[in-house]
Structure formats: C-alpha cells, structure tokens
C-alpha cells in the first residue's frame with residue numbers, strides 16, 4: 124500500500140522522516156512538480172482555486188499513476204480553503220476513477236486528534252511510539268531549517284559555485300537517516316561548523332551584502348518549484364536571504380509549550396496586532412508583523428509571495444504598504460501562479476535589489 128504526500132521544498136524530507144519514524148516502509152517519495160504536474164492540476168481543479176491546490180492535486184494524480192494508493196496531506200479546521208483541500212481533492216480523484224485512501228493530518232487540531240490521525244498513518248504504533256515519532260520529527264525539522272538558513276547565506280557569498288548546494292544535499296540526507304536522539308543532537312551542533320569548514324566565502328561581499336527575508340503564503344514561500352527558486356535567484360545576485368515562514372515552528376511542541384520561549388511567528392503575530400487584530404488564514408498576521416520585526420533586526424527588505432486567488436494574502440497586500448511606509452521597510456509583493464513568467468519575475472527581483480543597494484549606499488554615505 125504505497126503512501127505518498129505532496130512535494131513541499133525541503134519539508135518533503137520532514138514527511139519522509141515522520142512516516143519512517145511511524146514505521147512505514149512503503150513510502151513513495153513525491154516527484155518534484157513539473158510543468159506536467161501543474162497542467163494536470165489545473166485541468167481538473169476549479170478554475171479560481173488557489174495555486175497550491177492545483178499543484179498538490181497534480182502531484183497526487185502523478186503519484187497515483189505511479190502506483191501510490193494512500194495519500195497524506197494536512198487538514199482540519201483552518202481559516203481559509205486549506206482545510207477543504209483534501210475533501211475536494213478526494214471528490215475530484217474519485218470522479219477520475221482512482222482507488223485510494225486519504226489520510227488528512229490535522230496539524231493544528233487538538234493534540235489528541237493529531238495523535239489519533241498519526242496512529243492511523245503509522246504501522247500499528249502505540250500512543251507513546253507515535254508521540255516519540257512526532258518528537259524526533261520536530262527535532263529533525265529544526266536542523267533541516269537550520270541547514271536551509273545557512274544555505275541561503277553561504278550560497279550568496281561562496282567563492283566556488285555549487286559548494287553550498289552539494290553540502291546541503293548531503294546534510295539533508297544525513298539528518299533524515301541518522302538514528303538516536305544523542306547522535307541527532309550532536310549532528311545538529313556540528314551543522315554551523317560544517318558550513319564554516321567546507322565553504323570559502325567572499326569576505327568583501329559579506330561586508331555590504333543586502334539581506335532580504337522571503338515571506339508569504341507558506342506553500343509558495345517554501346516550494347522552490349512554485350516560487351521559481353526565489354532564494355537561488357536572490358543568492359545569485361549576492362543577496363543573503365532567509366525564510367520568514369517556518370513550518371517547523373508550527374509543529375515544534377517542544378518549544379511551543381516552553382513558557383520561556385517565544386517563537387518568531389508568535390512575536391510577529393503580536394507585532395501585527397495594531398494593524399490586523401485577528402488571524403484570517405495564510406500568514407497574513409505573520410507577514411505584517413515581520414515587516415516591523417525584520418526592520419528592527421536591520422534587514423534590508425522583504426519579498427512577499429502569494430498564490431493567485433489566495434484570500435488571506437490579498438489582505439496582507441492591502442495592509443502592507445502602510446506598515447512598510449511607516450517603518451521604512453521596503454516590501455515587494457509578487458503574485459505567483461502556474462503562468463508566472465520567469466523573465467519578468469527575475470526583472471522585478473533585480474529592480475528591487477538595485478533599489479535596496481542604492482538605499483544602503485546612500486545610508487553609508
């Protein structure tokens with residue numbers, strides 16, 4: 124009974140880890156989405172549904188064709204369409220004649236419901252084994268996100284091209300495969316050193332490098348196929364980037380229940396309150412809060428990505444100009460869908476980086 128799930132940038136590893144820890148040995152890793160995936164998804168989706176729906180549906184069709192018959196995806200009560208992805212996708216796939224089972228994982232539901240849904244996915248795991256599997260997953264996710272953060276810094280500054288890419292590929296695999304919490308924590312501590320010792324960087328470039336945060340709707344912000352590899356494009360321009368959005372923090376119960384830790388997304392939601400008092404789905408509150416917080420941390424600007432017809436992120440787009448002006452924090456909003464052209468997209472990123480460079484030079488004097 125091969126089990127598969129949507130491709131999701133480096134988080135694809137996170138789901139592989141979770142399933143392995145739950146004892147599944149029949150995981151079918153999702154294919155990286157291609158033009159065909161996007162065409163398949165668009166052909167069978169409602170016309171105005173958001174782009175991640177289409178891309179994940181396209182992935183499911185391709186994987187069912189390859190032999191998968193169990194599908195996993197996030198679910199549960201959400202503020203936007205996301206919670207309805209799987210019931211609608213199930214109807215579409217059934218209409219297409221596929222025979223399969225859907226396993227929605229209610230990531231933001233009550234912990235007990237989450238454990239029950241993971242038990243259903245797992246290989247007869249007990250409650251304790253399921254909790255342990257989830258704990259290992261969130262710890263490994265911390266390290267995967269740390270690797271990504273360093274990747275986007277070192278790739279912008281490396282002297283020899285592709286060194287960072289090669290190291291990251293190796294480290295991601297090491298994190299997925301390592302066994303034992305002790306070994307895992309040791310590996311986690313070594314990650315910054317491994318970057319430092321392996322990659323030679325251009326120290327001149329580092330002095331005046333522009334730093335940009337990438338925020339927006341979580342799927343488009345974290346899936347390079349959909350965001351046309353925004354980090355690589357910016358890193359190639361010598362810009363250090365970071366993901367403002369983190370999936371790991373949302374599942375990191377170890378930190379979430381620690382009263383002494385306030386996670387970045389919690390700080391961002393608080394900072395956004397004067398402008399948007401309630402959560403309304405997507406990452407709207409976090410994006411608005413990040414304009415303020417990244418300015419305070421002296422970052423140079425934010426690139427905001429959102430899928431075509433995404434309701435919550437349209438709200439971000441309407442509030443952001445006021446906040447960006449008030450805090451003097453440049454903010455570039457780009458809408459993405461399956462028709463987004465690479466050349467126009469790159470031109471807008473280049474123009475934004477030029478603007479930030481000129482601004483920085485003016486400030487330095």
Ligand code: SF4
Pocket residue numbers: 173174175203204205340341342404405406430432433434435436
């Ligand atoms: S946040 Fe936007 S793109 Fe994501 S599921 Fe909700 S409506 Fe769709």
